Amino acid sequence: MQATAYTYDPESRSGQVLLDDGTPVPFDAAAFDAGGLRLLRPGQRVRIETEGTETETGAEAGAGASAGRRITLVTLQTF
16 A cells, blocks of 8 residues: 655654544554664655554544554555
């Protein structure tokens, strides 16, 4: 799945990406480390892998849609 880097904190190695529908989804240091990146800048296109779905927690579409989705990998999008 593709997304756009939204925020990134180099100290904690965590941040958020924006899905193409504008939904922010957070990622933790483990997901960042799994991608082998050293730095992430806002606006970069990334490839993410997730587990879970937005319906696992019964969340409706919209702001809470990412509640059941967890990012397991963040890496740069390559063509």
